[in-house]
Amino acid sequence: MASDRRRPDGPFDLSIKRVIDAPAALIWTAWTDPEHVKNWWAPKPWSTVGCEIDLCPGGMFRTVMRSPEGRDYPHVGCLLELVKNEKLVMTSALAPGYRPAPDPVDGVDLECAHIPFTAILTLEEHAGKTTYSVLVLHKDEAGRKRHEEMGFYEGWNSALDQLIEVVQGLGR
């Protein structure tokens, strides 16, 4: 049990991986500049109408997603580890400043706010292309299952398609 908890990509985890035809530095920029994040974070027809990033350990990673019906859902996470152009770790289990996150509120927070998770983004560049990996850790198998059923793969992959468009624009 203890070893399973620590094993990444085990039964508690979800992940996506894709090779992107762009250098890691452009992907990093698209991930860490709020103006760029607004252009890809929420899978269409949702949009991202707000984004605030304090790019340091303990710093804020805040987005506001707007539903097609026009309802806004703010989401605040805490950045944990940052290695420029290589690795970014953030969690929804902590608020900015490392404070344990408040309990989500029904009807106010997005359903996914009820599942604490940690996302580890890894960028590995090789010959101008970059292997883009996101590993999402949950506290248990139920958390992973719920996140998956909520449309994790569709959501993160659609957002990644949008991210790639942003990165291609940056590369021109």
Next chain:
Amino acid sequence: MASDRRRPDGPFDLSIKRVIDAPAALIWTAWTDPEHVKNWWAPKPWSTVGCEIDLCPGGMFRTVMRSPEGRDYPHVGCLLELVKNEKLVMTSALAPGYRPAPDPVDGVDLECAHIPFTAILTLEEHAGKTTYSVLVLHKDEAGRKRHEEMGFYEGWNSALDQLIEVVQGLGR
């Protein structure tokens, strides 16, 4: 509300502060070497029968406290930030590797395991003495209150008395 959450030492927080007649490096050693931690972590008549520390961001900070009745309570936290001899941040809201912490189990975990918290240790040395501060962040006022009623001040201050004994031994 949002600003209160971010303000350290606000209504969600507990803290202790004391000037210790020793250099910061000795206090750091007593805090980060498992063999020393075992000698001060649990306020007597409790004892600390196990300790494992992986001194890096995302690393494990694990202790096993033994009650006077001989029952063992393991507790696992995650280290977040480390500035040698100056600052250490750890949280019980995450398990090692930044995974959101599992739910505590009644009767198996210590009561305080049911209160997620983040502890920020700060050491400020001046003329051979060190101001020792611990700030403990909770997700809400209820968490702070419960932690306080559980004996936060007595427990952390007794442990600090024991820590100072360890540090004095190191300084001889």
